[in-house]
Amino acid sequence: MVSKGPLLRLLTAINRRRMKLLTGLAFVAYVASVWGNFVNMRSLQENGDQKVESKIEEAVAPLREKIRDLEKSFTQKYPPVKFLSEKDRKRILITGGAGFVGSHLTDKLMMDGHEVTVVDNFFTGRKRNVEHWIGHENFELINHDVVEPLYIEVDQIYHLASPASPPNYMYNPIKTLKTNTIGTLNMLGLAKRVGARLLLASTSEVYGDPEVHPQNEDYWGHVNPIGPRACYDEGKRVAETMCYAYMKQEGVEVRVARIFNTFGPRMHMNDGRVVSNFILQALQGEALTVYGPGTQTRAFQYVSDLVNGLVALMNSNVSSPVNLGNPEEHTILEFAQLIKKLVGSESEIQFLSEAQDDPQKRKPDIRKAKLLLGWEPVVPLEEGLNKAIHYFRKELEYQANNQYIPKPKPARMKKGRTRHN
Numbered sequence: 001m002v003s004k005g006p007l008l009r010l011l012t013a014i015n016r017r018r019m020k021l022l023t024g025l026a027f028v029a030y031v032a033s034v035w036g037n038f039v040n041m042r043s044l045q046e047n048g049d050q051k052v053e054s055k056i057e058e059a060v061a062p063l064r065e066k067i068r069d070l071e072k073s074f075t076q077k078y079p080p081v082k083f084l085s086e087k088d089r090k091r092i093l094i095t096g097g098a099g100f101v102g103s104h105l106t107d108k109l110m111m112d113g114h115e116v117t118v119v120d121n122f123f124t125g126r127k128r129n130v131e132h133w134i135g136h137e138n139f140e141l142i143n144h145d146v147v148e149p150l151y152i153e154v155d156q157i158y159h160l161a162s163p164a165s166p167p168n169y170m171y172n173p174i175k176t177l178k179t180n181t182i183g184t185l186n187m188l189g190l191a192k193r194v195g196a197r198l199l200l201a202s203t204s205e206v207y208g209d210p211e212v213h214p215q216n217e218d219y220w221g222h223v224n225p226i227g228p229r230a231c232y233d234e235g236k237r238v239a240e241t242m243c244y245a246y247m248k249q250e251g252v253e254v255r256v257a258r259i260f261n262t263f264g265p266r267m268h269m270n271d272g273r274v275v276s277n278f279i280l281q282a283l284q285g286e287a288l289t290v291y292g293p294g295t296q297t298r299a300f301q302y303v304s305d306l307v308n309g310l311v312a313l314m315n316s317n318v319s320s321p322v323n324l325g326n327p328e329e330h331t332i333l334e335f336a337q338l339i340k341k342l343v344g345s346e347s348e349i350q351f352l353s354e355a356q357d358d359p360q361k362r363k364p365d366i367r368k369a370k371l372l373l374g375w376e377p378v379v380p381l382e383e384g385l386n387k388a389i390h391y392f393r394k395e396l397e398y399q400a401n402n403q404y405i406p407k408p409k410p411a412r413m414k415k416g417r418t419r420h421n
């Protein structure tokens, strides 16, 4: 019998080693596959996580933007405002404060550090004119018509509320009369109740078509009481009468500014007064419309000069009427030529029929304002006109960008035939 001992032992040893190797390899393969599965699952989970994260990000992004906008609105920068101590800071009401002159006055009084309440019915005023103050702690905007009574605690009232351009005040003469009569009574009643001083924005129109030239404050005027301008001219004349009745009978402190032709930024595009009409016509290449032969005269002041005059008058001890205007006089035809030149326009000048009761000459005598208020206009006509031209250029651009241009309706087809609606 052949002994299998050593050979068998050798083969068994080899097999055992192979077995061990195979078992080892199987184990490594198992571990590798488990690891692989684990890694796969991780990456699947990571992908899923990323997807969830991007979904959340998508939902949150607009909220983040809203928060940023809110933060911005809280930290909104206002024009620089002076600090005034309690004793110097006044509570001031401006009626018509969102209008052309009123909004510039609002700016001045806000920047001087006062508390300003603007009351406007937005007939000719616009929120846009004062929107840069909305939210400021010293500023309040009230949508209110002065024809209705108003109860508010104030120290000073600038009573400017009234349409001022001839086409606007002639548009609704009864409303113009109510504003200047009932509105002024309401404001004088308020001034009496709370012990406030009231400044009335009167007008050079109280002189009518004047027979005295230039016009000083002692001239009584030449007004047609039943003509188309009467609602404004007589409305302002009776408003002055009311002021002095309240002063004499009730001891109300009054100031009366007779405001001559004024122009500047924030005049309404459809204002209809000569400055805005001529500038817009020149900018748009349309004919400049001169009413009558253009020989009638006017003297134009820039709005910042007027605002300084109003504040000086309010804080003075002058209770009798004071003219505020620029005495540099021009014919309307000269004025049309000047605007054409400044705009660089090729527009023609078109002569239309004369306006009824149009004052033929007007120029303020401002000796009283110079003497008693130390006030006189300082902005040269061309400088002021260039600012107004710049403003109207921007307004035209703004209009062009914001205008809604309706698309023509497509014609409807019915039974093969076009039907126009």
Ligand SMILES: O=c1ccn([C@@H]2O[C@H](COP(=O)(O)OP(=O)(O)O[C@H]3OC[C@@H](O)[C@H](O)[C@H]3O)[C@@H](O)[C@H]2O)c(=O)[nH]1
Pocket (backbone or CB within 6 Å): 164, 165, 166, 202, 203, 204, 205, 259, 260, 261, 262, 272, 273, 274, 275, 277, 278, 289, 290, 291, 292, 296, 298, 332, 355, 358, 359
């Ligand atoms: O397109 C126009 C507009 C006006 N005009 C003329 O230009 C002159 C000035 O007219 P405006 O309408 O600007 O102003 P008016 O001087 O008639 O009235 C103004 O007076 C002083 C303020 O109290 C008021 O703002 C306003 O009533 C008038 O002679 C008018 O007939 C034109 O020739 N063409």
